[in-house]
Amino acid sequence: MDEPTNDAAGTTPGAVDAAAYDKLKKEKDEVYNQLLRTTADFQNSMRRAISETDAAVDRARGDVYRQIIPVIDHFDTALTANVTSDDGKQLFEGVRIVRDELLKVLKQSGVERVEPKKGDAFDPHSHEAMMRQPAEGVPTNHVTMTFSPGYTFKGRTLRPAKVAVAP
């Protein structure tokens, strides 16, 4: 920063050059504008940081739920077993309860199981068409069969339901 030159030509003692004053005034205005800009950047960045944290948290939760989907698939497979003995039936019932408990926990957290029924409209966001297959009474681009359920979390697809679609 330049010091004012009180002994400059054309000034009296106790006075400074008007040009030096104007220069200082311009500098002060620049610093002030820089402060306004920095403060605005600060506020915007903090707002963004908060919404990014929320998004990162939802992504992290979604990632965990996605990891758990294959476990539910294993359950679903286990529950296709044909069990006739008494102890087998009892265990089967126990397994069904555990699977339902897991689905309940996920549902309470915002995870939805997507199980399209025959005749439902094909939804490209949450369904994946594995093949075209006609079925009586099912219009074009409607589901004729579901191979495996899909899952969404807060409207975001964790895994699409695998379906066959009427041609």
Added chain:
Amino acid sequence: MDEPTNDAAGTTPGAVDAAAYDKLKKEKDEVYNQLLRTTADFQNSMRRAISETDAAVDRARGDVYRQIIPVIDHFDTALTANVTSDDGKQLFEGVRIVRDELLKVLKQSGVERVEPKKGDAFDPHSHEAMMRQPAEGVPTNHVTMTFSPGYTFKGRTLRPAKVAVAP
């Protein structure tokens, strides 16, 4: 902001009062210092926001894992069933695989199952003493029995293991 009074007493044309100059200089310095402080606050806040996002993500993941622990408990209970029939044994083996798969997924994500063995030192961070129970050869404040396993995530206890401790 005060405009300089060029026609103030004691100054010549083209010059301003030295007191007005000093006042402006002081104002500029104050604004400049405010800018330095705001910039430093900004940088600190952004650094903090990043580490808080990481912490929030870990908390969110930990919360999901904690929700899933009761499901593993149900599994563990189901796997205490006494099954003798062939189809029951087959289903039992399937359930064991699903449980192990779930534990594997959790372990890969940083969730550790805490299963203290008889004689392990009691760890107040990851164990919860349910009762005092003596056992031969187990020194004071060591585990004599584990009632249910505990779980940790990234060093944080999701649920302590429930144990009996030698008095």
